[in-house]
Amino acid sequence: MGQIFNTMSEMPQVSIIMATYNRAEYILESLQSIQAQTFKDWECLIIDDGGTDDTKEILAPILEQDSRFKYFTRTENYQKGLPGSRNYGLDLAQGDYIIFFDDDDIAHPQNLELCVLELSKNDISFCRYIRDVFFDDFHYKFDYSTTYTSFNIGINDVEKILRYELFFNSCAVMWKRECFVKNRFVEHLMYAEEWELYSRIISAGFKGISIEKCLFYGRKHRYSLTGEFYNYNAVQTSSYADCILLAIKNLKEKQLLSNSLIRYFISLSIGYKQYKLYENILAAVQLNRFEKLKWNLFYKTLPTRLLLYRIKKVIKKNI
Template identity: 65%
Template sequence: MNEVKVTIIMATYNRANFILETLTAIQNQTFSDWECLIIDDGGTDNTAEVIAPILRQDKRFQFLKRSDKYEKGLPGCRNYGLDLAKGDHIIFFDDDDLPHPQNLALCVSELADNTIYFCRYIRNVFFGDFDYQFDYATDYTSFYIDQNDVEAMIKNELPFNSCAVMWKKECFEHHRFEEHLMYAEEWELYSRIISSGYKGISIDKCLFYGRKHPESNTGEFYNHNPIRRASYVDAVLLVLKNLKEKNLLSYRIIRYFIAISINFKEYALFEKILTILELSKLEQFKWRFFFAILPIRLSLYRMRKAIK
């Protein structure tokens, strides 16, 4: 298993207060044949000073400034890392989270199967200080994921967190992050990869712990940051275009996107969805009627739920 090298790609921006704990957790991996590319996105704090000792001590870490060929932001940093990666497998870690010590080892073991191109696992979250009490059991259950699971992935019934998947490098030969996206960039990219026919496995074991704080991209999105919300709208439209081109759009997927578009009226998401779908006048009328009565249906649903 140690013959396979893993490239860890970590974008960072002003995380001097968290990043050292993350790098130490990477050093504590039971699998040792890895490189970690730390891509700085133009931070202004003392991250470089904080991590300097670990860079001198462990040459598997590299600290790099994002090249100007790539757009500022998480997607650009990750694409830069993909172009530099020497590993057979790729995994993206955030600069404020913590991987389980068995993360790399178990994923590499699963990817030894030549028919499997990615390994998904469970990600839990934590607040404040982390409790370093790990479960080292290896008797977990698993199931396969393929193109038939695209709908569940898109609807987040089968979540694909950016830091909860290891990929074979081949998955990125024709697929990269859309660099203008500032939110949902991994959701858009991963749906493209899976819809292209790559088969993977999901293991029922937590191998990553996400730190929750309001400065995260997700935290900003749920606090109605307009940049994150606009990016999500763009990601939705890209996902729709991809599925339409691959003839993978189902009634349930269309219904899902039209339903969520009610929360993005300021971006005219509903009208943009109809434009992409290129529906007949009759089909457009049906969806416009569905969209018009949706607030009433949601109100009735909330009332029934409150009564129960």
């Protein structure tokens, strides 16, 4: 069968990077949602992380029909895993704009169109948008409105991002390629790698916009990385502890590390004692003797204070 779709320019404006691993059940539906985009000037780089199912065979027809889809197998120059596969995609990407899509999710048809519009008319480096989740089958009912509110994001919002007060999902941001010239995924990380990278990019001074419109739909199932994290998979929880340390070191180097953020991460470290996270945080922050004593007192009394808080909450609820 000849090529049916060939609307991509010689140098595509948008590079979609999709890492995949044994997602034969879902990936074709994800690619079809990309094919349905109202914005047509894109390439989709599918990076196979060494899967063993029949993904390649399932993709064969769409690869033949649409030259905008390109299939690669991750090389040994990149570490196995999602970060390494995405870094490989970044090195292959030709577009002015970069976006990461997962291999089991659905993109809104206006995803690329609206992000490119925002990036082309504003002096910004990224466009964030809303991502919803779904279970089982996806219901194809889209809001095609182009009216929405927005707000700016910059270096002062890094703490909100790290505290999950401003969510930065890996598949809910389009970036200008300039953001990745000096910033890449840390390849040994197996969870929260985008949380670490995106906060690092924004802490470097890149500014963006967030539009209040849902443009992506994440499929929830028990084989997702997030699902493994909340099932306390040791690889993912260890990765999150590493991400916290990397984030602290980055902010310390840029003189952006606040006491409130130190407090937040030390509070989190209670749940990561097996990784000596608290001790590693103190070493990374490089405190003087008085400050170490202060945080030691905070850390040692935290479990008791948390217990008293829960008791008080229960009492208040029953009054």
